[in-house]
Amino acid sequence: MSGPATDVHTVRARSDAVYVAGLIVVPILLWEVAVRAGILQSSLAPAPSAVVTAIRGLFEDGLLYDLRVTATYVIVAFLLALITGTVLGVVLAQSERVAQVVRGFLTFLLSIPKSLFLPLFILILGIGALQKIAFGVFSAFAVIVVATMVGISTVDQNLLQMARSQGASRAQMFVKVHLRSMAPTLLEAARIAMILNITGVLIAEMYVSREGLGFLISSYGQTFQVERLLGVIAITSLIGILFNEFLRWCDKRQNRWRGGV
Amino acid sequence: MSGNAAMETKSTSVGTIEVSGVSHDYQTTKGKVAALEDISFSAPAGKFISLVGPSGCGKSSLLMVLAGLMTPTRGQVRLDGRVTSGPQPDQVAVAFQDACLLPWRSSLDNVSFPLELRGVSRSEREEQGRQALAKVGLSGFADRYPRELSGGMRQRVAVARALIQRPSVLLMDEPFGALDEQTRMDMGEELLSLWDEIRNTVIFVTHNLTEAVYLSDEVIVMAAGPGRIIERVTVDLPRPRAIEITETEEFLHLRNRIWRLIRSH
Ligand SMILES: Nc1ncnc2c1ncn2[C@@H]1O[C@H](COP(=O)(O)OP(=O)(O)OP(=O)(O)O)[C@@H](O)[C@H]1O
Ligand SMILES: [Mg+2]
Numbered sequence: 214m215s216g217p218a219t220d221v222h223t224v225r226a227r228s229d230a231v232y233v234a235g236l237i238v239v240p241i242l243l244w245e246v247a248v249r250a251g252i253l254q255s256s257l258a259p260a261p262s263a264v265v266t267a268i269r270g271l272f273e274d275g276l277l278y279d280l281r282v283t284a285t286y287v288i289v290a291f292l293l294a295l296i297t298g299t300v301l302g303v304v305l306a307q308s309e310r311v312a313q314v315v316r317g318f319l320t321f322l323l324s325i326p327k328s329l330f331l332p333l334f335i336l337i338l339g340i341g342a343l344q345k346i347a348f349g350v351f352s353a354f355a356v357i358v359v360a361t362m363v364g365i366s367t368v369d370q371n372l373l374q375m376a377r378s379q380g381a382s383r384a385q386m387f388v389k390v391h392l393r394s395m396a397p398t399l400l401e402a403a404r405i406a407m408i409l410n411i412t413g414v415l416i417a418e419m420y421v422s423r424e425g426l427g428f429l430i431s432s433y434g435q436t437f438q439v440e441r442l443l444g445v446i447a448i449t450s451l452i453g454i455l456f457n458e459f460l461r462w463c464d465k466r467q468n469r470w471r472g473g474v
Numbered sequence: 475m476s477g478n479a480a481m482e483t484k485s486t487s488v489g490t491i492e493v494s495g496v497s498h499d500y501q502t503t504k505g506k507v508a509a510l511e512d513i514s515f516s517a518p519a520g521k522f523i524s525l526v527g528p529s530g531c532g533k534s535s536l537l538m539v540l541a542g543l544m545t546p547t548r549g550q551v552r553l554d555g556r557v558t559s560g561p562q563p564d565q566v567a568v569a570f571q572d573a574c575l576l577p578w579r580s581s582l583d584n585v586s587f588p589l590e591l592r593g594v595s596r597s598e599r600e601e602q603g604r605q606a607l608a609k610v611g612l613s614g615f616a617d618r619y620p621r622e623l624s625g626g627m628r629q630r631v632a633v634a635r636a637l638i639q640r641p642s643v644l645l646m647d648e649p650f651g652a653l654d655e656q657t658r659m660d661m662g663e664e665l666l667s668l669w670d671e672i673r674n675t676v677i678f679v680t681h682n683l684t685e686a687v688y689l690s691d692e693v694i695v696m697a698a699g700p701g702r703i704i705e706r707v708t709v710d711l712p713r714p715r716a717i718e719i720t721e722t723e724e725f726l727h728l729r730n731r732i733w734r735l736i737r738s739h
Binding site for chain 2: 220371372375376377378379380381382389390393396422428467469470471472
């Protein structure tokens with residue numbers, strides 16, 4: 214069903230999309246022109262067309278392998294952070310006292326730049342996959358725990374009582390009332406967690422590794438292969454944006470019952 | 475109707491409530507609050523009973539005890555002669571004060587929620603859900619979300635959800651509390667015609683004395699501080715009752731009597 218209000222929104226969303234596309238396409242064109250006209254130095258700012266050629270070269274040289282390595286780290290770390298973070302959040306939220314103390318602690322943890330701890334991770338876990346994944350989890354974990362705890366504390370007690378009066382088991386209450394009312398909070402947390410998680414994995418790869426997108430970025434940077442560097446950056450950004458948009462799309466589907474826009 | 479068939483398989487005494495010596499103290503930071511003190515009454519099966527009394531006299535607390543959602547400090551509740559503890563979803567349904575619909579579910583999915591909890595199949599749920607919505611006059615609103623409904627419609631969805639449980643005891647806490655006088659009486663009339671088919675035991679909390687007398691076989695009048703029963707008024711007006719009955723002398727006499735009882739405490 215799409216009432217008149219929805220139509221207005223679709224039209225507005227569409228024109229927004231046109232503006233965003235314009236904001237991306239126009240500078241790229243200007244950039245291309247500037248390089249060809251000799252205004253920009255192509256060794257530091259290679260033309261977009263040169264970057265596209267470089268990306269083709271990257272794929273020929275086995276970019277897919279590095280992509281797979283990084284994607285595996287990112288996905289495994291994300292799932293681990295999501296599952297353990299949610300479970301821990303739920304457990305900690307059971308006691309009001311514990312929740313209060315832990316929330317304070319996690320707020321401290323959230324305000325510390327995670328990269329400070331990277332050398333420590335290397336000392337303890339070495340430089341392999343385990344360290345990359347662990348650092349990704351570490352980067353994303355706290356956000357999920359905090360969001361879960363906040364989410365649980367905002368679940369409407371009346372709804373729980375209603376479910377209980379109808380004979381809902383604890384598991385049913387958790388899935389059908391808790392999780393469902395927390396879904397918007399959790400989705401938003403997952404979005405932020407994913408950004409932190411990708412950042413964590415990439416930084417860990419840039420710091421020490423022999424493979425992965427982070428490794429490519431740091432090595433192309435060190436060897437002045439700017440076209441390839443920009444190529445990897447473009448691809449990595451694209452993946453981040455796509456994932457983000459996917460979660461935003463999931464979130465938008467809840468707008469009808471929530472009444473948000 | 476399938477609802478009636480289900481009711482008839484149960485014995486006629488199904489839905490008898492006996493409350494004996496129920497007291498409840500809430501523990502607060504400022505000490506104990508005596509919300510209920512020594513409440514005893516019995517509700518025979520198939521009776522429509524209203525609870526009235528000033529705000530804070532413990533009507534909702536008593537209902538929560540009856541629903542098995544709150545364990546009283548003292549005393550007990552018997553359902554069909556059996557002492558109960560905890561919710562009894564197969565026999566007791568509750569329509570809460572503020573509808574309590576799940577905001578992320580359509581009317582249909584809200585109404586069929588109790589069936590979903592029992593593992594009833596999707597098609598069966600949908601069929602029964604649509605029937606229940608039709609009973610409360612909301613056939614055309616199955617796909618609407620709670621926020622897309624008016625307050626009165628939401629409460630009707632809540633009533634439909636309680637009815638779908640086919641309860642032998644239906645507990646309602648000011649289900650029409652948020653409505654204007656006109657709509658409230660319309661809903662009362664609809665509720666009565668639904669109830670005439672089912673004839674289960676109803677405990678109905680309200681502030682509205684006209685509504686209480688119009689609907690009930692008996693009105694239990696409560697007083698506050700601590701919450702207690704001061705009188706049980708039998709309403710022996712004939713059924714089925716048309717809304718015009720509220721203008722008869724007998725009706726007004728009963729209503730005024732209850733009003734004076736509440737005022738004198
Ligand atoms: N959770 C609670 N903690 C402490 N005191 C409570 C709690 N719930 C209710 N009370 C107190 O118990 C008494 C009875 O409350 P209750 O809600 O049962 O009254 P009520 O008759 O339903 O009132 P109303 O008509 O306003 O809904 C009141 O004095 C109230 O302040
Ligand atoms: Mg109340």
